[in-house]
Amino acid sequence: MPLRLPDKLPAIELLKRENIFVMDNSRAISQDIRPLKIVILNLMPLKITTETDLVRLLSNTPLQLDISFMKLRSHTPKNTPIEHMMMFYRDFEEIIDEKFDGMIVTGAPVETYEYEDVTYWNEMKAIFAWARSHVTSTLYICWAAQAGLYFHYGIPKYPLKKKMFGIFRQYTDGSHLPIFRGFDDVFYMPHSRHTEIRREDIIRSPGLSLIAESPESGVSIVMGRGGREFFITGHLEYAPDTLDNEYRRDRDTRDDVDMPVNYYRDDNPLNPPLVTWRAHANLFYSNWINYYVYQETPYDINQIK
Incomplete structure (x- = not known):
């Protein structure tokens, strides 16, 4: 699909090497098409890696997407060059008057903190509230899923005795929702987290639907407002080597790091990962783009409410 990205974004060249069709703004403006506007609030430490992971998945549709990146004014990232942030990211205040067809909010390495103790929590609350009236459908990932469920629905999170780390079987609720069109009975999702949300809390909330879960990793995907919100506790967007990089990074600093489960071939970290989630991630x-963004958003984007 023609993905419309900021000129010179590093992900463009990386994805072209994978034969994924992307275009920069200079080419996209020559097409007489109303692109879908997607904004990504990227809270992950390695911004360029996350940008590439998400853009790779968003590329698998014939629709033209206009991708923007949002950053927080109340937080300065330590692992991404300031030049990159200044060139490709805008503060929330700069886009507060705009409307977007879709939004993605990533995870963040703050899950062991209470929400109110996160230094940028007040700004996150403002963004969550803004999304309700300025975005047609929003995907919340990992910590953002927990934070969004807490802010919008009062759903608490709970610490895990042991890190949920690896690839886990997931089952849909069997309702044949469009979000699962083409899915098999079982799909797989990477998880890497120290906290969880619980089934009983989701079921008690009248505004939420638990649409996918796992006997091992628990709540997987929650839908709110008929698909205007999706809360994903894992990381469908992860590249094949992401968990491997995390495992080796942590193992070099601590001696209590468990190997990610169901990940390496023959459960041997000397072997490469066995990728079992990529097809369903793309699907x-x-x-989401087709049924919950394109099919639902108004042609006049200013009519989003």
Whole structure:
């Protein structure tokens, strides 16, 4: 698909090497098409890696997407060059008057903190509230999923005795929702987290639907407002080597790091990862863009409410 990205974004060249069709703004403006506007609030430490992971998944649709990146004014990232942030990211205050067809909010390495103790929590609350009236459909990932459920629905999170780390079987609720169109009975999702949300809290909330879960990793995907919100506790967007990089990074600094489960071939970290989630990840994002963004958003984007 023609993805419209900021000129010179590093992800453009990386994805072209994978034969994924992307275009920069200079080419996209020559097409007489109303692109879908997607904004990504990227809270992950390695911004360029996350940008590439998400853009790769968003590329699997024939629709033209205009991708923007948002940053927080109340937080300065330590692992991404300031030049990159200044060139490709805008503060929330700069886009507060705009409307977007879709929004993605990533995870963040703050899950062990209470929400109110996160230094940028007040700004996150403002963004969450803004999304309700300025975005057609929003995907919340990992910590953002927990934070969004807490802010919008009062759902608490709970610490885990042991890190949920690896690839886990997931089952849909069997309702044949468009978000799962084309899915098999079982799909797989990477998880890397120290906290969880619980089934009983989701079921008690009348505004939420638990649409996918796992006997091992628990709540997987929650839907709110008929698909205007999706809360994903894992990381469908992860590249094949992401968990491997995390495992080796942590193992070099601590001696209590468990190997990610169901990840390496023959459960041997000397072997490469066995990728079991990529097809459903692409399908999930394509279904979201098609059925919950494109099919639902008004042609006049200013009519989003």
